[in-house]
Structure formats: C-alpha cells, structure tokens
Amino acid sequence: MALFSRRPKPPSDEPAEVPVDADTTVDGLQGDVSAAVAAAEADAAPAEPVPHVPISMSTYGKPARPAAPPAASGPPLPKVPAEGPARTEARKGMPDNTLALQSLANLSEQPENAEILNVMRQSLQGTLYLRILGDARAQLNNGEPLRLAISTLGDKRFLLAYTGASGIQAGVGVDPDTQTSVLGQPAQTVLKNTLDAGYDGLILDHAGPGRRIVLTTALITRSLEQADPEFTIKNLLADTRTDATARYVVEALGKVPIHIAAGTRGDGTLGIAEARGGDGTRYLQVFSHPLEVLALGRDDRPAPITPAQLGTALAGDPGLTGVLVDAAGPWIRLDRAQLAPIIALAEPTVPQG
Structure with missing residues (x-):
C-alpha cells in the first residue's frame, strides 16, 4: 500500500520510509524510543493544503468513555481550575484525543526524552483512531481481516494511529486509494493490539497536523505493565x-x-x-x-x-x-x-x- 506525507508525491507502490532512532534510554524506562517522525523536507517548508477526502464514520468503533464507576516539598498548588481538557472535534461525532494531540503539538524539533514520555502518558487515555483501507463492512461480512494502514521500514512494521479526524484527513489526502473507513477504539485497546499483533511500534499522526512520533513496543510494553488495565x-x-x-x-x-x-x-x-x-x-x-x-x-x-x-x-x-x-x-x-x-x-x- 502507499503511505503518505503532507506533501503530494507521485503514487508509489513502495511504503514511505519513516526514520526511527533506536536504542534510547528514557529516564528509567529502557527501550528503543524514537525521536519525532518528521522528514526534514517536510519540516523545511510550510505544509501544502491537503485535498478533502470523504471519510466514512461507521459503527465499527465508538469513542472511549471512562470506566463505569461502581514530605519533600513539591511545587505550589495549581492555580487553574481542574475542569478537565477542552473537548474538540475536527469532525462531528469523532472527538479528538485532545491531550495526545496537544502533546504532539508541543514537541520540539528534536524531542527530549521527557517530551516523548509526555506523549506516551497522554496516549494512555481517550480514543485513538485506526484507518482501514477499503470498505470495512465488506471485509467483515466476507470474514476477511481488516486492512489496517501501516508503515514499513525495512523489516519493521508500524501501526498507524490518529488523534482525530484532522490526522486521518492528512493521512489519506495523497493516497490514490481514497476509500477509507475509520475505527475508533479506547487508547488502551489500540496499544494492546499493537503488541498482540507483533508490530514494532505505533506511529501517531504520521502526516500531521503537528509533529509525528513513534511509540515503540518497548516503551508501550513497559507503560502497560505499570498501568491500571482500565486506565x-x-x-x-x-x-x-x-x-x-x-x-x-x-x-x-x-x-x-x-x-x-x-x-x-x-x-x-x-x-x-x-x-x-x-x-x-x-x-x-x-x-x-x-x-x-x-x-x-x-x-x-x-x-x-x-x-x-x-x-x-x-x-x-x-x-x-x-x-x-x-x-x-x-x-x-x-x-x-x-x-x-x-x-x-x-x-x-x-x-x-
């Protein structure tokens, strides 16, 4: 399948390579953690407008909801009201994962380990979206596995995930195959499936908006091991x-x-x-x-x-x-x-x- 950046390129049958820096130690979490996944050429020039491509929002995924309820001196108390993050929707009915989206937007050009950890922690909640190539309903009716969009780099395979409709729209904007279905799942489900399916990691918002990043299996594994399974x-x-x-x-x-x-x-x-x-x-x-x-x-x-x-x-x-x-x-x-x-x-x- 073809993979896409924010800059139109001639259609190709070869997947676009995503640079990954491996074997990084992150503040007590040992793993191969990447820097931001952003091609230098894409960062050197303003992003070109992405043509609109219809996205079908089906019943295959629903936004994540909270689980059903049944002295060293630190910093001063926060002064802002604890009202929770703002709720945004780039497309009606598809709530953005606002916290993960904001953490990506705040990445520096060469992210520090702390910034990568911040993206990881903010990706442990809310909804993440997966792109399905073709008609998801037909694939399910035919008993076929869903054709999830992935990126391939050498012998490594990365699942593509998105924080909302804007990221998906950018990802499909230059794809010659414009028939796309969207699967919205709780973030923990997407992360667990990344490990269970044997991917080498997960790429968030690979074509924008904002910066992109790889969360590798080592970091995801350690993060899930130390988490409440229901977040x-x-x-x-x-x-x-x-x-x-x-x-x-x-x-x-x-x-x-x-x-x-x-x-x-x-x-x-x-x-x-x-x-x-x-x-x-x-x-x-x-x-x-x-x-x-x-x-x-x-x-x-x-x-x-x-x-x-x-x-x-x-x-x-x-x-x-x-x-x-x-x-x-x-x-x-x-x-x-x-x-x-x-x-x-x-x-x-x-x-x-």
Whole structure:
C-alpha cells in the first residue's frame, strides 16, 4: 500500500520510509524510543493544503468513555481550575484525543526524552483512531481481516494511529486509494493490539497536523505493565468533569495501582512530594502511573503505594489537607472529607513498648 506525507508525491507502490532512532534510554524506562517522525523536507517548508477526502464514520468503533464507576516539598498548588481538557472535534461525532494531540503539538524539533514520555502518558487515555483501507463492512461480512494502514521500514512494521479526524484527513489526502473507513477504539485497546499483533511500534499522526512520533513496543510494553488495565483514573480526569467525578476518583484510588513521588531532601533523608498552597494547605501528591511522576521533570522517583498505605499516611498526618492526583495534568484535588473512604482503610497502629 502507499503511505503518505503532507506533501503530494507521485503514487508509489513502495511504503514511505519513516526514520526511527533506536536504542534510547528514557529516564528509567529502557527501550528503543524514537525521536519525532518528521522528514526534514517536510519540516523545511510550510505544509501544502491537503485535498478533502470523504471519510466514512461507521459503527465499527465508538469513542472511549471512562470506566463505569461502581514530605519533600513539591511545587505550589495549581492555580487553574481542574475542569478537565477542552473537548474538540475536527469532525462531528469523532472527538479528538485532545491531550495526545496537544502533546504532539508541543514537541520540539528534536524531542527530549521527557517530551516523548509526555506523549506516551497522554496516549494512555481517550480514543485513538485506526484507518482501514477499503470498505470495512465488506471485509467483515466476507470474514476477511481488516486492512489496517501501516508503515514499513525495512523489516519493521508500524501501526498507524490518529488523534482525530484532522490526522486521518492528512493521512489519506495523497493516497490514490481514497476509500477509507475509520475505527475508533479506547487508547488502551489500540496499544494492546499493537503488541498482540507483533508490530514494532505505533506511529501517531504520521502526516500531521503537528509533529509525528513513534511509540515503540518497548516503551508501550513497559507503560502497560505499570498501568491500571482500565486506565480508570486517567480516563476520569480526561473526561468532562461532573459533580460525581471526585467520588469516582476516590473509589478508583481504593482499587487501582497508584504511586507517590519519593525524593532525597537536602539533608539526605527520603521525602515524599507534597504540593503546598499559600494559605498553608498541604496536599500529598498521588499519581495514576509512574510516567506521571517522570513528566514533572524533577528528581523524584515513582514509588508504588497501596490504598491502605495511602489511608495510613492521611490518618497519621492530620495536617495534610488532602491529595493532588496527577499534578502534571489533567489533575484533581481531593480534600479529607472526600477521602474518608480511603482514610477508613488505614492500617491499625501497633502500640509501642
């Protein structure tokens, strides 16, 4: 199949090669992590307009929804309201993965490891879209495997995924085969399928808008291994906030893997990161994934904590106002009253002497 850039080229039967830099170590995550996948010629000149190509939005995929609900001194408290990310749709009915899209837009020309990790963490929630070449309905009716758009580089194969309709439109704009179906799936499903199908990685928005990047299997594997399988907290924080959001996050804190940020104080002792307000409030920083700690760019390291341990920490320090979840954003603050179910899990203290 033909692959595409934002600049029209003569049709070719050969897949377009995507440069990949391998064997990079990323802040404690060992893997072959690429820099941005952007041809120098494409970055050297403004992108040319992409002709409009109709995209059929079928019932083969639905936007991801949140899972059904059933002291080292840190930075100051965030001042912006915790209302969740803005909701955008380049095409009606196809919500953008706004967080992943923004993380791509913020990449520098030669991304640092921290930037790549930021794209990875913001790709662990919401919806990602896959392009299917031809008529997906006919392929399914005929019992054929779906013809997913991929990129080939030598003996490596990369699945192409998109943050929304704009990325898909750019990807199909110069394809001689313009019949395209779209499959929208939860991000975790796309990432898991990338590994299960034996691809060497996943390329996000390979033709724009913004920069493109490769998430390799090594990085995806490590990220999924350390994650809540349902990405419960991340999906809750990425979704539109309601009066029930805080309660659902508290419920999740009692069930899913969580982490704190541990660092060394100036006196050499170990401390746990807090966020402090000018009014004396203190919030223990809690994270839904180790990448959330690394994204802060501090010297802190992620450390797992059980719900009972979190409850014990809150019960044992009445001066803590509450917790700040995922400080790198999107974030939420929870006070002690909201955290009562977690505090109730506190481990009983053993009398001394």
